[in-house]
Amino acid sequence: MNQAAETLTDYPDLEGAEMLRVRNLNAFYGESHILHGVDFDVKRGELVTLLGRNGAGRSTTLKAIMNMVGRRTGSIVINGNETLGMKPHRIPRLGIGYCPEERGIFASLDVEENLLLPPTVRSGGMSIDDIYAMFPHLYERRRSQGTRLSGGEQQMLAMARILRTGARLLLLDEITEGLAPVIVQALGEVLVKLKARGMTIVLVEQNFRFAAPLADRHFVMEHGRIIEEIGAAELASRRDHLNTLLGV
Amino acid sequence: MTMIFGVPLAVFMGQLMLGLINGAFYALLSLGLAVIFGLLKIVNFAHGAMYMLGAFAALLGLQTLGLNYWLALLLVPLLVGGLGMLIERYMLRRIAHLDHLYGLLLTFGLALIAEGTLINFFGVSGSSYPTPTALQGGYNLGFMFLPIYRAWVLLAALVVCLGTWFIIERTRLGAYLRAGTENSALMQAFGVNVPQLVTLTYGFGVALAAFAGVLAAPLYPVSPTMGSSLLIVVFAVVVIGGMGSILGAVLTGLGMGLVEGLTKVYYPEAANTVIFLVMVLVLLVRPAGLFGKEA
Ligand SMILES: Nc1ncnc2c1ncn2[C@@H]1O[C@H](COP(=O)(O)OP(=O)(O)OP(=O)(O)O)[C@@H](O)[C@H]1O
Numbered sequence: 124m125n126q127a128a129e130t131l132t133d134y135p136d137l138e139g140a141e142m143l144r145v146r147n148l149n150a151f152y153g154e155s156h157i158l159h160g161v162d163f164d165v166k167r168g169e170l171v172t173l174l175g176r177n178g179a180g181r182s183t184t185l186k187a188i189m190n191m192v193g194r195r196t197g198s199i200v201i202n203g204n205e206t207l208g209m210k211p212h213r214i215p216r217l218g219i220g221y222c223p224e225e226r227g228i229f230a231s232l233d234v235e236e237n238l239l240l241p242p243t244v245r246s247g248g249m250s251i252d253d254i255y256a257m258f259p260h261l262y263e264r265r266r267s268q269g270t271r272l273s274g275g276e277q278q279m280l281a282m283a284r285i286l287r288t289g290a291r292l293l294l295l296d297e298i299t300e301g302l303a304p305v306i307v308q309a310l311g312e313v314l315v316k317l318k319a320r321g322m323t324i325v326l327v328e329q330n331f332r333f334a335a336p337l338a339d340r341h342f343v344m345e346h347g348r349i350i351e352e353i354g355a356a357e358l359a360s361r362r363d364h365l366n367t368l369l370g371v
Numbered sequence: 372m373t374m375i376f377g378v379p380l381a382v383f384m385g386q387l388m389l390g391l392i393n394g395a396f397y398a399l400l401s402l403g404l405a406v407i408f409g410l411l412k413i414v415n416f417a418h419g420a421m422y423m424l425g426a427f428a429a430l431l432g433l434q435t436l437g438l439n440y441w442l443a444l445l446l447v448p449l450l451v452g453g454l455g456m457l458i459e460r461y462m463l464r465r466i467a468h469l470d471h472l473y474g475l476l477l478t479f480g481l482a483l484i485a486e487g488t489l490i491n492f493f494g495v496s497g498s499s500y501p502t503p504t505a506l507q508g509g510y511n512l513g514f515m516f517l518p519i520y521r522a523w524v525l526l527a528a529l530v531v532c533l534g535t536w537f538i539i540e541r542t543r544l545g546a547y548l549r550a551g552t553e554n555s556a557l558m559q560a561f562g563v564n565v566p567q568l569v570t571l572t573y574g575f576g577v578a579l580a581a582f583a584g585v586l587a588a589p590l591y592p593v594s595p596t597m598g599s600s601l602l603i604v605v606f607a608v609v610v611i612g613g614m615g616s617i618l619g620a621v622l623t624g625l626g627m628g629l630v631e632g633l634t635k636v637y638y639p640e641a642a643n644t645v646i647f648l649v650m651v652l653v654l655l656v657r658p659a660g661l662f663g664k665e666a
């Protein structure tokens with residue numbers, strides 16, 4: 124099942140090289156046209172956010188990258204590979220881990236089975252021991268049914284299982300949604316550790332206070348387009364403008 | 372003579388044994404249906420035809436190539452399973468994006484074509500397949516006579532059912548299958564080749580039916596209609612057990628065989644309808660089935 128090596132163009136792991144480039148991306152669910160020419164790119168080792176109001180098209184952008192929407196046009200280059208014509212199961216093998224908004228924990232699998240489920244896509248993933256060290260709660264509950272975990276634990280599990288696979292680009296959709304402040308803080312610490320490990324991260328977030336200190340750049344979406352890019356350094360001066368865009 | 376509720380023990384046990392044997396076939400077939408339904412969401416109406424093709428392939432293999440029973444037991448499921456994979460790959464996959472009702476209709480059509488074609492060549496009367504030499508005869512257990520072949524069928528069916536349960540519940544491939552059943556889009560997003568998994572699953576489910584067909588060949592007349600008559604009962608068994616669980620399919624299959632056997636002892640007139648009676652009752656009281664998850 125694992126044919127990652129053959130489709131992978133191995134770029135030197137240089138900081139600053141381009142990991143993801145999205146150009147004029149249009150996406151459709153059946154007849155509904157959701158993304159209208161999305162443009163952005165992410166450098167290796169960067170953490171960027173996709174911000175926006177409800178329905179702006181942030182989740183759809185991540186799904187379009189994974190080829191999980193109906194139809195797509197434009198260009199999505201991952202690690203130097205054009206992926207628009209790729210089958211859905213080939214895309215993660217370029218070294219991508221996807222954490223869906225609804226978490227996607229499997230009820231028919233226990234916690235450890237959920238954790239071991241995603242196939243390895245590249246070498247260099249975290250070992251199961253590293254993962255249990257990072258998420259001690261998961262170790263304690265490893266024999267429980269996946270969906271018996273609390274919301275926070277399920278979110279940890281959804282993150283943890285893609286760290287094992289060796290993915291170097293993580294697409295994380297609303298990982299703090301509905302979680303208690305202590306858990307949100309713990310997730311923030313996890314992201315800092317992942318960044319230190321050189322992971323590239325695209326974070327879809329509602330919780331701007333969570334995202335602000337972590338991110339290098341913010342992209343604001345509206346009506347299926349990127350309407351604004353704000354670097355971390357400009358954040359303080361453009362805070363009011365951003366609040367207007369997000370409607371908060 | 373020992374009597375059980377006014378029936379001689381030997382008669383009682385004999386009918387129970389017959390019931391268990393029927394139950395073993397119900398179990399094997401409903402297991403395959405459940406595995407296929409889980410991932411493809413298709414009610415495989417061709418399942419009876421695949422069982423029939425299994426028996427026919429064993430018979431024709433013996434008559435034309437001298438293929439012995441043991442080889443048939445190994446090769447026929449592979450052959451019919453391969454046919455199943457072709458059917459999935461080139462027919463079912465083409466309509467997989469449509470309502471699952473279309474898949475049901477397609478498999479129903481295929482079943483009728485297979486049955487009609489074989490009737491055209493071989494008629495409906497049926498031929499007998501010799502019991503393999505090693506499994507002829509029987510044991511006198513004192514309270515009943517146990518034909519060796521029947522004991523073998525029961526054993527083989529149980530081993531295959533438990534093996535299937537083990538693969539699905541305890542292995543990595545089985546975890547893929549269970550997860551794919553829940554959310555195949557996410558499995559693809561993890562890099563699992565779900566279309567390939569679907570093809571293999573259909574092939575495996577169909578191979579189980581063909582295996583049952585080879586097992587059945589020495590017991591029942593091998594005829595083109597042997598599958599369709601059995602399948603109707605198996606569908607009732609599946610409704611009773613619910614599509615939810617693998618073990619549920621096996622236990623319901625065996626249990627319904629026993630219920631049928633017992634009815635034959637005490638009220639033979641109802642033996643052919645008792646399963647449908649149970650089905651109606653289950654639908655009224657617990658529509659998701661005995662082992663199914665309540666919606
Ligand atoms: N499966 C679908 N079929 C049709 N339309 C969809 C589907 N999923 C989302 N949409 C529509 O696409 C638009 C963008 O949805 P998306 O989920 O990308 O928004 P979002 O920015 O993630 O916001 P949020 O998660 O807060 O709802 C919305 O108008 C939504 O109704």
Ligand SMILES: [Mg+2]
Pocket residue numbers: 181182183224296297
């Ligand atoms: Mg969303």
